[in-house]
Amino acid sequence: xxxxxxxxxxxxxxxxxxxxxxxxxxxxxxxALITPAVAYLLLVFVTAMxxxxxxxxxxxxxxxxxxxxxxSTWAGYLTDGYYWGVLGTTLxxxxxxxxxxxxxxxxxxxxxxxxxxxxxxxxxxxxLFSPVLVSVVVRSYGWILLxxxxxxxxxxxxxDLLYHEAGVVIALVHVELPFAVFPLMTVMAxxxxxxxxxxxxxxxxxxxxxxxxxxxxxxxxxxxAAQIVFALSISAFATPALxxxxxxxxxxxxxxxxxxxxxxxxAAVQALVLLAVSxxxxxxxxxxxxxxEASRREGTR
Amino acid sequence: MTLGKDAMGARRGATRxxxxxxxxxxxxxGVWLTAVLGFxxxxxxxxxxxxxxxxxxxxxxxxxxxLRWYGEVFRHEPFRTGLVNSLLVxxxxxxxxxSVGTAxxxxxDRYRFPGRTALRALFIAPLSVPRIVIGFALFVLIxxxxxxxxxxxxxxxxxxxxxxxxxVVSIVGAALSGLDPALEEAGxxxxxxxxxxxxxxxxxxLRIGLxxxxxxxxxxxxxxxxxxxxxxxxxxxxxxxxxxxYLEQSQDPTLAALSAILxxxxxxxxxxxxxxxxxxxLLRALGNGxxx
Numbered sequence: 032x033x034x035x036x037x038x039x040x041x042x043x044x045x046x047x048x049x050x051x052x053x054x055x056x057x058x059x060x061x062x063a064l065i066t067p068a069v070a071y072l073l074l075v076f077v078t079a080m081x082x083x084x085x086x087x088x089x090x091x092x093x094x095x096x097x098x099x100x101x102x103s104t105w106a107g108y109l110t111d112g113y114y115w116g117v118l119g120t121t122l123x124x125x126x127x128x129x130x131x132x133x134x135x136x137x138x139x140x141x142x143x144x145x146x147x148x149x150x151x152x153x154x155x156x157x158x159l160f161s162p163v164l165v166s167v168v169v170r171s172y173g174w175i176l177l178x179x180x181x182x183x184x185x186x187x188x189x190x191d192l193l194y195h196e197a198g199v200v201i202a203l204v205h206v207e208l209p210f211a212v213f214p215l216m217t218v219m220a221x222x223x224x225x226x227x228x229x230x231x232x233x234x235x236x237x238x239x240x241x242x243x244x245x246x247x248x249x250x251x252x253x254x255x256a257a258q259i260v261f262a263l264s265i266s267a268f269a270t271p272a273l274x275x276x277x278x279x280x281x282x283x284x285x286x287x288x289x290x291x292x293x294x295x296x297x298a299a300v301q302a303l304v305l306l307a308v309s310x311x312x313x314x315x316x317x318x319x320x321x322x323x324e325a326s327r328r329e330g331t332r
Numbered sequence: 333m334t335l336g337k338d339a340m341g342a343r344r345g346a347t348r349x350x351x352x353x354x355x356x357x358x359x360x361x362g363v364w365l366t367a368v369l370g371f372x373x374x375x376x377x378x379x380x381x382x383x384x385x386x387x388x389x390x391x392x393x394x395x396x397x398x399l400r401w402y403g404e405v406f407r408h409e410p411f412r413t414g415l416v417n418s419l420l421v422x423x424x425x426x427x428x429x430x431s432v433g434t435a436x437x438x439x440x441d442r443y444r445f446p447g448r449t450a451l452r453a454l455f456i457a458p459l460s461v462p463r464i465v466i467g468f469a470l471f472v473l474i475x476x477x478x479x480x481x482x483x484x485x486x487x488x489x490x491x492x493x494x495x496x497x498x499x500v501v502s503i504v505g506a507a508l509s510g511l512d513p514a515l516e517e518a519g520x521x522x523x524x525x526x527x528x529x530x531x532x533x534x535x536x537x538l539r540i541g542l543x544x545x546x547x548x549x550x551x552x553x554x555x556x557x558x559x560x561x562x563x564x565x566x567x568x569x570x571x572x573x574x575x576x577x578y579l580e581q582s583q584d585p586t587l588a589a590l591s592a593i594l595x596x597x598x599x600x601x602x603x604x605x606x607x608x609x610x611x612x613x614l615l616r617a618l619g620n621g622x623x624x
Binding site: 060155 | 361364365368369371372373374375376378379382390391392393428431432433435436438439440442443445451454455457458460461462463464465466468469470471472473475476477479490493494497501526551554555557558561562572575576579580583587588591594595598599601602611614615
């Protein structure tokens, strides 16, 4: 992911920085250092992914390393309307979560980025980000209690929440919110007040300032936030499983259910479909991100 | 979105919008932030309050208060074994990811060699794969190649290590790129060998980065559900999985009590990060954690 590579840890080496000399290795040292990690990723990660592909090309659940190639599992999956329906539910939930999360995260990140760096700011940021360190099962359980039929919210809610799509969406927005606020805040913090003042001095009203200045300049943050939230939502498992109560079926739940039913080839097909959807989403947003960046550079010229 | 504009109005001061508009903007901004923070805290507060609830039927709002569910947590055997297993898995996975990841981050930061960029992409790759897929893939790997390891601590830790490796490589990599290599050269000039230089010069400077990465990795592994659920045997699993399975059966306040204890642990983890790395360090760790 291009956005990942912009992370501090992944910045290109600052070869030009004074006093910083990366050594060009003539010995084997870097290879010796990197071999364990590479071996780990190749032997475990890459091998496992290749095995998933091999399992998807089987018909029966065998733990044999090699089995005859059989496309019937794929054919069965792709022609079954039920599976397409589950994929549709998965994407619809993810889309709803992205839109709602952005609607909550955008103004929140804006307010935080304009806050004076004091105790109140630190407290707000701590509260907002700490749930990342709380188990997703605990957070889902909290939502189960809140949304339960005899709980405090169901009494005033016009729609069914717990064990319905709405409940899954609310809980997912809660889980993904920090992941959206963070990239937005980073981009917004880099937007100087001067720009807004200049726009106001040129006679732009608040609506125009937002639509013509703030939104275009913060669009990369919006794209980055949407990318992360979308990718996390389509593959979320625990939250939809617990808040959906079996009534809301998403792709990740099917994979788990098929393991329990010992239908490994079907689970492999579903895992690959989820991976393909997820990589497509990431790649689409990367393209979008490049477009936004390019048009922004064009605009500032 | 309206709020963004109002806040902007507030920042502009008294030049353009009227004083009342500014005050209204500030007020709205305060209300919005309070509401969002309330939304974030709500499920956690409910769990904390619910853990003292007397009734099994309606947990929140509680009808009366009791401490008995905290006793139930410790009497429930699967939670006890789950806790031990989770601590073991998180310890092994964190140690694995830290040792392997730090070495890799060091090589990538300090040396120029062919294939460096491709390797960095490889280390970040597991982040782009849904965790549920990683879990299933590891399940397939283990039952095919080493069925004896199915359901073992080592198997689960091996899967978690994959998820943690990208975090470690990027957090430690960031810490490394902030160091001055001249100090290492000085170490070598003093006659230290490469290992001694690393241990006595580099490692002490990496303390904060390594602690941040370590705490974050440990908590992530300890809370992990999506990968573990494919790799455990019933009755011999990790704590989040035991909680997940328990929740599918019943929702009595025992789980609320356990959740309250775990929230307490998270608070300790946050405090630990702030104490070691400062507020900025915590933000950086979370920034790395929230970047995928």
